[in-house]
């Protein structure tokens with residue numbers, strides 16, 4: 001892979017280079033600026049007929065899955081049976097990705113389907129988090145493209161974000177290892193803003209941004225679909241801690257998309273399938289302290305969106 005120098009070290013934060021988010025082949029130039037400074041942007045809406053067909057097929061998939069898991073274990077299709085996960089992935093690929101690939105310059109970025117996300121009625125809010133790192137964010141970007149299939153508001157668990165927080169240096173993020181809890185969670189609360197997204201509208205955001213979705217107060221599931229948009233031909237990573245190997249290291253496995261699509265990707269960590277790089281692990285408290293100590297800089301960075309680049 002050719003190194004794509006997306007981030008520039010500036011003090012101890014990773015500040016995006018001016019053209020780094022110039023990844024669209026059509027649309028509004030402001031999308032790139034929003035992505036760069038705020039960390040998220042809306043990039044249009046699925047055509048109505050595509051949305052309707054996707055919604056109908058998705059509801060059928062959810063209904064069939066619920067029949068098989070009567071205790072309501074269905075929360076996130078990512079954690080579902082392998083065949084359901086694959087069916088979901090294929091549907092996202094067929095109905096959502098063509099729209100993304102039309103807008104995004106596929107010479108600059110690659111688009112991969114992930115799955116559906118189901119937020120059932122009454123579920124306690126997902127705590128604020130950052131998504132696992134899937135690339136080396138010092139040199140590459142990874143964005144989520146998130147689209148709800150119903151209007152998404154505070155009532156049914158919309159997304160909330162901390163604008164500007166995507167420039168943080170918590171880069172080696174392991175899936176499920178979330179230091180945003182307790183005091184840090186409380187401190188961040190006041191910076192989070194809700195993002196209302198209409199059914200079929202596409203929200204793009206950096207996987208590194210501090211975000212989450214709130215409680216669904218309506219007695220219907222809030223369904224969404226998700227893909228990822230990453231630097232062209234990027235080297236994928238999956239980060240992992242293993243106390244038996246070391247208590248103060250985190251390991252970055254250099255994986256490929258095939259790895260993420262396996263029934264149990266973690267098995268690869270013990271098979272020697274992929275090479276790994278080791279990093280010092282700041283641990284829960286270290287990461288929390290680091291995130292909190294830069295809050296003012298995240299705010300200042302987001303403000304640049306309104307103040308201009310100078």
Ligand SMILES: O=C(O)CCC(=O)C(=O)O
Pocket residue numbers: 117118119126131144146157159211212213224226
């Ligand atoms: O759909 C949701 O509620 C979860 C959203 C989220 O955290 C994500 O897409 O990364």
Ligand SMILES: [Fe+2]
Pocket residue numbers: 129130131211212
């Ligand atoms: Fe997330």
